[in-house]
Amino acid sequence: MLKIDNLVTRFGSVVAIDGVSMQAQESKITTVIGANGAGKSTLLRTISGLEHPSSGSITWKGQSILGKRPEDIVRLGIAHVPEGHAVISELSVEENISMGSLFRRRKFKSDITTAIDEMYALFPRLKERRKQLAGTLSGGERQMLAISRALVSRPQLLLLDEPSLGLAPLVVEQIIDSVNILCRSTGLSVLLVEQNANTALGVADHGVLLALGKVVADRPAAELKADAKLRAAYLGY
Amino acid sequence: MNTFLAALSLGTSRGAIFALVALGLVIVWRGAGIVNFAQMGQAMFSTYIASTLITNGYSYWLAFFVALLSGAALGALLDIFIMRPLSNKKQSELLSSESMRAAVPVIASLGILGALQALAGIIWAAEERGFPSPAKQEGFTVAGNVLPFTSFDVFVVSIVTVTLILTTLFFTKTGIGLAMRATALNQEVAKLSGIRTNRTRTISWAISGAASSLAGLLITPTSNLSPNTLDLVLIVGFTAAVVGGLDSPAGAVLGGFILGMVISFVTFYDTPEDVYLAILAVLLLVLIIRPRGILGSKDARRV
Amino acid sequence: MQFDAYNQAQLAVVLILFIGVLSITLLTGISGQLSLGQGALMAVGGYSTALLMINYKLSLWVAIPLSIISSAIAGLLLGVAAARLRGPYLAGTTLVIALAIPTIANRFMSVFKGDEGLQVDVGYPPQWFSSLFGEPTYEQWQLYVALPFAAVALFFASNILLSRTGRMWRSIRDHESAASLAGVNFARQKIYVFVISSTFAGLSGALYGLRGLVGPSVYPVSLSLLLLTAAVLGGIRSIAGAFIGTVIVVFLPDWIELILGNFELSEQVSNYLPALISSLLLILTVVINPAGVAGARLHKHK
Numbered sequence: 001m002l003k004i005d006n007l008v009t010r011f012g013s014v015v016a017i018d019g020v021s022m023q024a025q026e027s028k029i030t031t032v033i034g035a036n037g038a039g040k041s042t043l044l045r046t047i048s049g050l051e052h053p054s055s056g057s058i059t060w061k062g063q064s065i066l067g068k069r070p071e072d073i074v075r076l077g078i079a080h081v082p083e084g085h086a087v088i089s090e091l092s093v094e095e096n097i098s099m100g101s102l103f104r105r106r107k108f109k110s111d112i113t114t115a116i117d118e119m120y121a122l123f124p125r126l127k128e129r130r131k132q133l134a135g136t137l138s139g140g141e142r143q144m145l146a147i148s149r150a151l152v153s154r155p156q157l158l159l160l161d162e163p164s165l166g167l168a169p170l171v172v173e174q175i176i177d178s179v180n181i182l183c184r185s186t187g188l189s190v191l192l193v194e195q196n197a198n199t200a201l202g203v204a205d206h207g208v209l210l211a212l213g214k215v216v217a218d219r220p221a222a223e224l225k226a227d228a229k230l231r232a233a234y235l236g237y
Numbered sequence: 238m239n240t241f242l243a244a245l246s247l248g249t250s251r252g253a254i255f256a257l258v259a260l261g262l263v264i265v266w267r268g269a270g271i272v273n274f275a276q277m278g279q280a281m282f283s284t285y286i287a288s289t290l291i292t293n294g295y296s297y298w299l300a301f302f303v304a305l306l307s308g309a310a311l312g313a314l315l316d317i318f319i320m321r322p323l324s325n326k327k328q329s330e331l332l333s334s335e336s337m338r339a340a341v342p343v344i345a346s347l348g349i350l351g352a353l354q355a356l357a358g359i360i361w362a363a364e365e366r367g368f369p370s371p372a373k374q375e376g377f378t379v380a381g382n383v384l385p386f387t388s389f390d391v392f393v394v395s396i397v398t399v400t401l402i403l404t405t406l407f408f409t410k411t412g413i414g415l416a417m418r419a420t421a422l423n424q425e426v427a428k429l430s431g432i433r434t435n436r437t438r439t440i441s442w443a444i445s446g447a448a449s450s451l452a453g454l455l456i457t458p459t460s461n462l463s464p465n466t467l468d469l470v471l472i473v474g475f476t477a478a479v480v481g482g483l484d485s486p487a488g489a490v491l492g493g494f495i496l497g498m499v500i501s502f503v504t505f506y507d508t509p510e511d512v513y514l515a516i517l518a519v520l521l522l523v524l525i526i527r528p529r530g531i532l533g534s535k536d537a538r539r540v
Numbered sequence: 541m542q543f544d545a546y547n548q549a550q551l552a553v554v555l556i557l558f559i560g561v562l563s564i565t566l567l568t569g570i571s572g573q574l575s576l577g578q579g580a581l582m583a584v585g586g587y588s589t590a591l592l593m594i595n596y597k598l599s600l601w602v603a604i605p606l607s608i609i610s611s612a613i614a615g616l617l618l619g620v621a622a623a624r625l626r627g628p629y630l631a632g633t634t635l636v637i638a639l640a641i642p643t644i645a646n647r648f649m650s651v652f653k654g655d656e657g658l659q660v661d662v663g664y665p666p667q668w669f670s671s672l673f674g675e676p677t678y679e680q681w682q683l684y685v686a687l688p689f690a691a692v693a694l695f696f697a698s699n700i701l702l703s704r705t706g707r708m709w710r711s712i713r714d715h716e717s718a719a720s721l722a723g724v725n726f727a728r729q730k731i732y733v734f735v736i737s738s739t740f741a742g743l744s745g746a747l748y749g750l751r752g753l754v755g756p757s758v759y760p761v762s763l764s765l766l767l768l769t770a771a772v773l774g775g776i777r778s779i780a781g782a783f784i785g786t787v788i789v790v791f792l793p794d795w796i797e798l799i800l801g802n803f804e805l806s807e808q809v810s811n812y813l814p815a816l817i818s819s820l821l822l823i824l825t826v827v828i829n830p831a832g833v834a835g836a837r838l839h840k841h842k
Contacts (some may be wrong), residue, residue, distance in 0.1 A: 048429065074431035088423045090534065091415075099419050102412050103431035153431055272628035274635070322827050334714040336572030337830070339627035343574060343828045344772060348767060351819030358812035468761070472639055475632045510647050515638035520636055521621055523630070 001026040002047070002078075002157055007056035009039075011047045016042040017053070018213035024157060027187040029180065031200040031221065032042055034210035035063055037232065039081055040193040043210070044159045048080035048193075058160045060157075079155035083162045086146045087136030094147050096134050099151035111154070119148040141169060142170035147179070157189045164196045168231055172196070177205055197235045201225040209234055242386075244505040245498075248491050250390040253397035253496020254456045258474030258479060259489035260404060266483050267408075268417045269320065269440025271342040272475070277467035278353035279315070279446050280453030284462055285361050288368055295538060297371050302454055304454055305447045312446020316439045338385040354464040370458035395451035400451065401490055404444075408486065417441050469513075473500065476520045482533020491531060495519075548679035554790045555683070555690040558560075558710060560744030561782040562697045567737040568768075569776035570706060572713025573730065574627070577618065577634035579764035580641035580739045580747025583756075584614040588660040589746035590754040591651070600662065600685070604746045612735050612744020619734030621728045623637055625789045638764050642756040657755020674745055682749065709733055769822050777836025784833050792818055 002024040009017040017039045024030045028124055032040050045051040047058060051068035058065050065073055070080075079100070087096050097119055101112045107209040121126035123144040129137060134145060150158060160179065164172040180203045183190050195202035201207055209217040211234055216223060224230065258277070265273045287304035291297060323345055354423045370389050408414040419427040425432050456470060477496045481488025497518065503515045523530065560582055568574050578627060592598045597604070603718030618637065622630055645652040652658070661683050665676060669684075700706050711725050712733075749758060770789040773779020793814040802814075825832060 050425065050428070070425075070432050071431050072430040074429060080429050082425070082429065086423075086426045086429065088419055088426055090422050091418065095415055095419075098412075098415060099427070099430040099432070102416055103433075105412055149426075149430060272632060273547065274631070319827060329556070334572060336574075336626065339575040340568065340631070341826055341830055343628055344768065347576075347768070348822035351765060351769075352590045352816055352823065355812040355816035355819055359816065360811050361696060362808045429756050453831070460777055466567045468639070472636045476636065480628065504811070508647075510643060513636075513643045514647070517636050517640040520633060522619075524625065524633065528624070528629075 001061065002191070003057075003059040004043075004047070005059070006058045007043075007046065007053050007058065007104045009042055012096060017046065018211070020210070021214055022215060024189055024191045025206060026189050027183065028205040029110075029183050029190040029192055029203055030206045031192040031194055031197075031204035032206065032210055033194055033197040033200055033224075033235065034216075035236070036195065038210040039213040040195075040210055041161055042213075044080060044191070045082070047073075048078060048082075048159055050080075051080075061195055063103075065170055067151055069104070070132040072152070074153055074155075077154075077156040078159065079145045079150035079153050079157070080102045080174070081150045081161060081163070083165060087134045087137075087142050088148065090133065092131055092133055093137070093145055094130045097126075097148050097152055100149040104153065108154075113153075115154060116154045119152060121172075122151075122182070123211050132134050138176070139167050143167060143175055147175070151182070155188070157191065160190060160192045162193055162195060164194060164199065172199060176200075178201075198225075204211060240505050241256050244501045244539065246386045246390060248498035248499075249503035249506070250393045251456075251492070252494035254452050254493070255470070255477045255497050256493025257397050257400065257448055257452040257455070257471050259477035259493045260401065261445040261452065261487055262474055262478045263481075263483060263486055263489045264404075264445040264448065266478070267421045268445070269316070269438045269487075270421055271320070271346070272483075273442075273445065274343060274475075275315070275349035275353060276445065276449045277471040278350040279308055279311050279452070280449040280470075281462070281464060281467050282311060282353050282357055283446075283450035284368070284453040285357055286460055287458075288366055289361070297369060301371075301454060304450050308450025308453075309443040309447040312442040312444075312449075313399060313439050315349060315446075316526050317444035318444070319349065321435060321438070353388055357464045358435060365461040365463045367455075368374045368457040368462050389458065395456065396451070398446065401486070402537040403405040404438055404448075405486055413437070413440065447534070473516060476516050479520060479530055480528025483536055484530040485530065488532035490533045545679040548683050549751075550678070550790055550794075551559070552679065552686045552750075554786050555686040556744055556751075557767065557770065557771040557790065558744075558783055558786045559690055559693040560741055560767050561582060561774075561786050562693055562746065563737040563740035564767050564771040564783045565776060565779065566697065566700065566709075566740065567733055569771065569778070569781075570701065570713065571709035571730065571733045573622070573733065574617055574631045575618075575622070575634040575737075576631055576761075576764050576768065577641075578737075578741045578767050579759045579761060580638045581611060581614055581618070581741035582763065583642060583754075583759035584738075584750060585611045585745035586749030586754040587645075587652065587761065588742070588743075590660045590749055593660050593702065594658060598694040600660075600750060604689070604743065607746050608739050611738045611745075615735040615738025615741070616731065618738065619731035622734065634714025635761070637765075638761050642759060645756045648740065653698070653755070653758055657753050658749075659753055660750055661752050662721030662750050682751065682812040685750070689743060689747060692783040693743060694779065697740070701779065703731075707748050763793055766818075769818055771832075772830075772831055773818075773825055777831070778834045781834030788821075788833075789818060 004020060007017050007020045008015065010087050021079065027156060032043060034040055049068055053068065060076060060078060065076065069129050097116055104112060125141055126144055126148060126179060129141065134142060137145065147160070149199060163175050176199060179190060182188050192200055192204060201221045201224055204221040207219060207221040208215060209224065216234060217230060261276055262272060265271060283304040286307050287300040290300040290303060320342065323342060334474070336525055356414065371392065408418060413448045416427070416432045417440065418435045419432060424434055453467060473496050477492035478489050479492070480495055481490065481492030496516070497517055500512055503511055560578060563578055582771055583606050588610040589600065589603045592603035592606055593600060594774055618686070622633060625633055646654045662682050665681050665684070708729055712729060736825070745759065770785035771782060773788050774783065774785020796817060829835070
């Protein structure tokens with residue numbers, strides 16, 4: 001589905017991603033874990049087009065998406081929820097969600113209402129607050145909103161960047177559960193970046209461990225979870 | 238009493254035009270994140286085009302329509318060929334400093350203003366031209382008294398009101414309006430939502446261009462047309478936008494009318510010489526007391 | 541190539557405007573504050589000098605240094621008003637100021653003589669000068685008067701640039717948001733920059749007026765824009781850039797005429813062509829090479 005081959009992304013002289021090769025399998029949850037600064041967020045940002053790699057290739061459904069603009073990559077079916085509650089505080093909940101469906105208005109007019117309703121069904125708290133400004137929402141609600149915005153574009157691959165950041169464990173559990181349900185019921189592929197490796201490995205099918213921009217391990221999640229030596233060395237528990 | 242009415246009437250019709258100019262500035266600010274100092278240069282240019290058409294025998298309304306179209310086109314061209322390359326440029330060391338990043342588009346818009354004024358001088362010479370008005374310029378007569386309110390004033394106020402209503406509806410109820418607001422507030426999230434941010438910004442510039450052309454067309458009948466006539470309107474429009482709140486269309490309207498009244502009353506009760514100083518006083522007052530503007534949001538000062 | 545009276549006058553203008561452009565280099569290039577009102581500050585200098593010379597019969601060598609004080613005061617007022625502003629708010633406000641200040645001349649006609657203005661000039665050289673160097677023409681004397689002031693301005697500007705003050709101003713330009721979050725108060729320094737920059741502008745304005753007339757038509761808004769254009773074209777961050785830029789804007793009309801002199805251009809076109817070309821150059825510079833001529837060179841040396 002998504003194939004990454006020898007990807008290198010630099011920021012000036014700093015090499016954030018140093019020859020990463022991996023895959024995101026169809027209809028599965030693949031998690032990218034690793035310590036802070038391992039290059040996880042940069043990886044997602046490079047896939048979604050916000051950053052430009054210096055070399056390597058990214059193929060999506062057989063086509064290269066290298067160098068494409070973010071807005072075009074969304075149209076190809078990859079939706080990115082960036083780190084830190086990527087919602088626009090000055091717009092309402094409703095407007096934030098609608099944003100994700102704007103580009104589909106011409107072709108899929110009727111489906112848009114359905115898509116939005118599905119989001120409200122998945123996250124009822126958002127429906128209660130639909131007219132409120134996004135800035136007034138709690139951290140957990142904003143994360144739900146960000147995910148809704150991405151899902152409303154009917155992606156086939158969801159890039160989720162550290163959804164647990166700054167959130168209480170219970171809220172994190174809720175959100176990850178919802179994403180899990182979505183994946184299993186609709187066949188959505190998920191690429192989940194998480195610092196909280198335990199939670200991530202709990203729902204994922206496959207795990208990629210990143211350290212200093214390189215892939216250290218690329219195995220089924222259950223195996224990674226069981227590997228105590230690896231966990232101690234790279235994840236600290 | 239007559240002076241008061243006259244001042245009120247002038248304040249209203251001028252206020253309507255200033256509201257339009259301020260609105261154009263607010264649209265570009267909200268849509269593209271910069272203050273477009275070239276705006277009245279664009280207006281002047283479109284009005285010259287309209288004037289040329291009228292001189293050559295075409296109807297006022299055709300010229301009106303062409304002026305709006307050319308204003309929109311000019312705005313779009315400026316964004317595509319100047320503003321977009323400008324915002325894409327990342328390499329310069331100069332631009333690593335945040336104040337230079339804010340200053341550079343301002344300087345670019347000043348360059349555009351100068352170029353448009355010089356170009357207008359080359360094409361049409363600096364001769365002052367009259368400009369016709371589609372409605373009568375004499376005051377209404379009621380019960381034997383001539384009111385200082387003309388049918389042209391009514392025309393101006395009604396067009397501006399309609400424009401304002403349409404603009405508000407556009408921004409809040411349409412998809413493009415939402416896209417424009419999203420692009421201005423958070424470009425990255427907008428892109429990730431699939432919004433074509435470059436195209437959206439160009440549309441902001443086009444709409445703002447049309448709005449300023451409209452303002453130029455409405456104000457010119459009462460003054461004359463030359464490459465520099467609209468300089469005063471620009472700074473009044475800017476002040477109006479600041480007074481109302483640079484990110485609030487409603488604020489732009491409010492600011493426009495406030496300034497229209499201030500200028501009108503200063504002109505009638507004091508002396509026209511003090512107008513610029515009065516504008517400056519209002520500007521400084523707002524910046525000191527309520528920098529975000531009357532209706533501006535807390536983030537309005539974000540540069 | 542002749543170096544006749546016309547060229548001498550032009551060279552004098554280069555030196556005079558160079559001082560004015562330095563005010564922008566300091567204000568915008570070094571401390572990052574964009575002001576469109578330098579022309580108004582030049583007017584303050586010009587009017588102060590003219591009034592001192594006319595009403596108190598002071599010689600220009602006394603009047604000019606004294607008028608620097610009034611320019612500094614004007615800069616102080618401007619700085620207090622502007623220190624809290626940034627970006628387009630600052631630019632717009634200074635633009636309004638640039639348009640508003642000259643109207644004072646019409647408001648208080650008795651003092652400032654409105655549009656007619658005040659007539660002053662550089663006068664005649666002192667006896668000892670003429671005996672030593674021979675009797676200079678008016679244009680030559682203009683040049684000789686401008687030179688020492690330009691030299692002094694250059695001296696002070698380079699000192700400031702290299703000093704600790706210069707470094708602090710640069711940090712305002714580069715890191716204002718970050719630093720203010722850390723609690724550093726830049727307001728006082730910003731006001732100080734305005735004061736210093738205004739003295740340069742005032743000095744330039746005084747000399748500019750001494751070419752023959754001090755009046756609103758001598759200090760229009762386009763003068764402020766001319767200074768800014770010169771600063772940007774030459775390189776807004778360096779003294780060399782200020783000089784290069786001034787040379788460009790002053791000599792541009794002549795260069796254009798030189799190139800296009802063979803073409804039959806209507807008066808209409810030739811009147812506005814220099815303005816069009818310098819505006820286009822400004823746009824091109826800002827889009828392609830914001831650092832200007834001097835900036836590009838610096839980059840190569842790195």
